Amino acid sequence: MISTPLTSHFGLTTPVIGAPMAGVGGGELAAAVSAAGGLGMIGVGSAATAEFVEQECALPRGRGLRFGVGLMAWALPDRPDLLAATIAARPDLVSVSFGDPAPYVGPLRDAGIAVAGQVNTIDDGHRAQAAGVDLLVAQGSEAGGHTGHRATLPLLQEVLALADRPVVAAGGIATGRGMAAALAAGAAGVWIGTALLACPEALNSPAARARVRAAAGEQTVLTRAFDVAQGLAWPERWPGRALVNDFSRTWHGREAELRADPEACARVAEARRTDDLEQQPLYAGEAVGLVTVERSATEVVREMTAEAEGALRAVATLLG
Numbered sequence: 001m002i003s004t005p006l007t008s009h010f011g012l013t014t015p016v017i018g019a020p021m022a023g024v025g026g027g028e029l030a031a032a033v034s035a036a037g038g039l040g041m042i043g044v045g046s047a048a049t050a051e052f053v054e055q056e057c058a059l060p061r062g063r064g065l066r067f068g069v070g071l072m073a074w075a076l077p078d079r080p081d082l083l084a085a086t087i088a089a090r091p092d093l094v095s096v097s098f099g100d101p102a103p104y105v106g107p108l109r110d111a112g113i114a115v116a117g118q119v120n121t122i123d124d125g126h127r128a129q130a131a132g133v134d135l136l137v138a139q140g141s142e143a144g145g146h147t148g149h150r151a152t153l154p155l156l157q158e159v160l161a162l163a164d165r166p167v168v169a170a171g172g173i174a175t176g177r178g179m180a181a182a183l184a185a186g187a188a189g190v191w192i193g194t195a196l197l198a199c200p201e202a203l204n205s206p207a208a209r210a211r212v213r214a215a216a217g218e219q220t221v222l223t224r225a226f227d228v229a230q231g232l233a234w235p236e237r238w239p240g241r242a243l244v245n246d247f248s249r250t251w252h253g254r255e256a257e258l259r260a261d262p263e264a265c266a267r268v269a270e271a272r273r274t275d276d277l278e279q280q281p282l283y284a285g286e287a288v289g290l291v292t293v294e295r296s297a298t299e300v301v302r303e304m305t306a307e308a309e310g311a312l313r314a315v316a317t318l319l320g
């Protein structure tokens with residue numbers, strides 16, 4: 001068994017956190033990760049409802065499983081209902097990502113909920129630590145979904161140097177070898193999203209899962225085009241990493257023109273309604289090339305853990 005400050009804090013049997021993924025990670029996915037001894041999280045996007053939070057959190061909780069919820073700091077000033085619903089759902093962990101977590105740490109901790117801050121720069125790391133989060137998540141730009149511009153390994157090493165509390169690594173980790181590398185670097189655990197995109201417990205469609213399984217690691221793009229098209233108030237410093245498709249091929253790098261083209265913008269909303277994979281965002285990270293089969297998140301986490309144990313043992317033999 002791999003023991004770290006993360007596993008002892010949350011009573012886990014493996015230091016794996018199933019990343020919150022808006023639109024993909026609901027209660028079933030979180031429950032499947034937690035059933036393997038990790039900590040599954042539920043992703044709450046800026047357009048989610050308080051009812052969604054309540055319903056999805058009831059799934060792992062109803063089975064006596066630990067779970068977490070991921071909120072987006074930039075969206076919360078306009079959506080106090082999402083924070084209130086999250087606190088009412090009593091998760092074990094809440095992450096407050098993409099913005100300053102300071103206003104939310106107090107209310108969450110007062111409710112007995114641990115807080116994680118996902119950070120993309122050194123300044124973010126200092127800010128999250130000053131805000132009093134329990135856990136720092138160093139998220140590299142290899143990650144699927146919205147992210148910053150620093151790669152995981154250098155960012156992780158710098159955040160470890162500044163941190164006086166556990167740091168978890170996110171971005172590009174989808175195998176036990178990758179997990180072992182992050183742990184060897186000093187991370188207290190790994191935060192995996194893309195590795196779970198082809199799991200049947202996810203909220204994405206079977207067609208989207210098939211597309212994920214077929215995609216190579218070179219076929220992602222870090223772009224603001226989908227946010228611009230949907231008129232989302234995402235701050236510019238966090239573009240999103242998605243699978244390359246017809247829409248991103250046409251509009252990535254032409255965001256100003258896109259903003260002035262209501263027809264093109266409407267296409268994304270329509271594509272999300274009809275599940276048109278060429279015109280909607282399919283957020284996925286560079287590790288997508290490692291995701292080739294559809295299997296339960298419980299199995300993904302178990303296999304990753306077993307492989308990491310083997311990799312860590314093998315590394316120890318290098319010492320002679």
Ligand SMILES: Cc1cc2nc3c(=O)[nH]c(=O)nc-3n(C[C@H](O)[C@H](O)[C@H](O)COP(=O)(O)O)c2cc1C
Pocket residue numbers: 019020021022024043044045070071072095097118139142143144145146170171172173191192193194195282283284285286287
């Ligand atoms: C489809 C998708 C949706 C995501 N949504 C969120 C989200 O709602 N909140 C959040 O904090 N991070 C979100 N992320 C980022 C993850 O929390 C995590 O940092 C990332 O998946 C880790 O990198 P990996 O994809 O290479 O494993 C999302 C990622 C993906 C792939």
